[in-house]
Structure formats: structure tokens, C-alpha cells
Amino acid sequence: MSTSEARPADASEETTGDRWTPIRxxxxxxxxxxxxxxxxxxxxxxxxAEETLLPSRTVRYALSRLEDADAVDSRFSFTDARxxxxxxxx
Numbered sequence: 001m002s003t004s005e006a007r008p009a010d011a012s013e014e015t016t017g018d019r020w021t022p023i024r025x026x027x028x029x030x031x032x033x034x035x036x037x038x039x040x041x042x043x044x045x046x047x048x049a050e051e052t053l054l055p056s057r058t059v060r061y062a063l064s065r066l067e068d069a070d071a072v073d074s075r076f077s078f079t080d081a082r083x084x085x086x087x088x089x090x
Contacts, residue, residue, distance in 0.1 A: 019090050022069045029054055030062040037088035044083045
């Protein structure tokens with residue numbers, strides 16, 4: 001009976017894991033940025049740099065890798081058109 005209880009938990013972990021498949025082989029900085037975006041709905045590059053304690057150049061590289069994998073979507077900010085707002089799409 002305990003084995004049947006363990007199987008649904010394993011199945012749910014596999015389903016959850018599939019969501020992160022596009023970024024599994026990415027650098028740690030990209031994974032960190034993705035995880036922060038998972039907790040926060042939308043953030044700018046400067047907010048991500050402040051939250052992750054990564055240099056802005058590293059955050060920019062991580063975001064470009066995530067965008068290439070279609071894991072992140074970006075749009076212009078309505079309050080400041082010079083900034084882009086990033087959202088996790090996976």
C-alpha cells in the first residue's frame with residue numbers, strides 16, 4: 001500500500017520537472033533568474049539584478065539565454081518605455 005502512495009507523488013514530481021526542462025542545461029545564473037521570476041510575476045532587469053545579487057551584465061546574459069529558450073517573455077514597461085519587464089513563461 002505504501003508503494004501505491006509513493007507512485008502518485010513521483011508522477012507529480014515528474015510533471016513539475018517537465019516545466020523546467022528547457023532550462024536544465026543552462027548556466028546557474030539563468031536558473032537563478034528563472035527561479036526569481038517564478039516567485040515574482042514580473043520584474044525589470046535592474047530589479048532582477050538587485051534581487052539575485054548578480055551583476056547586471058550577468059542578468060542580461062541570463063535573460064537572453066532564457067528568451068532564446070522561450071522560457072521568458074519581455075515587454076516594454078508602460079510607466080517607463082526605456083525599461084523592459086520580464087515574465088517567466090514556462
